Amino acid sequence: MRKILILAIPLALSACTWGIKLDDAARNVRTAWNGDVGSCHEQGKVTVSVMNRVGPVDRNDLKVRDELEVLARNEAAKMGADTIKPLGEPNEGSQDWGAYSCGSRSVAPARNADTPPPPAATTPQGGFETVPLKN
Secondary structure (H helix, E strand, C coil): CHHHHHHHHHHHHHHHHCCCCCCCHHHHCEECCCCCCCCCEEEEEEEEECCCEECCEECCHHHHHHHHHHHHHHHHHHHCCCEEEECCCCECCEEEEEEEECCCCCCCCCCCCCCCCCCCCCCCHHHCCCCCCCC
């Protein structure tokens, strides 16, 4: 019985991200981590939340932040926005985002699976790098 419980815990924790996927329309929504939305039209505010704890166990902070970004991009796409910007840090699994239309900005189209990825930047902008979740 003890072995089953030990095996069930990682399985339960890994199940938390199964339902959070980036929608097709949200692939064209960019995240303005540098806060550069001065020339954009504000579409509204989006508040998203995910579980940041499973029972007594805290979930990985990076995974929680990635899921919050995916949900914010999905909601912004539904509003007709093409850019989101975090309005604050995540708090207890919830985060506010601003949704903007920056029509003059071009968003790179989704890559074809046969196309090699573009060369990686030497230094991520702002010192942080965002890695998309697996589909």
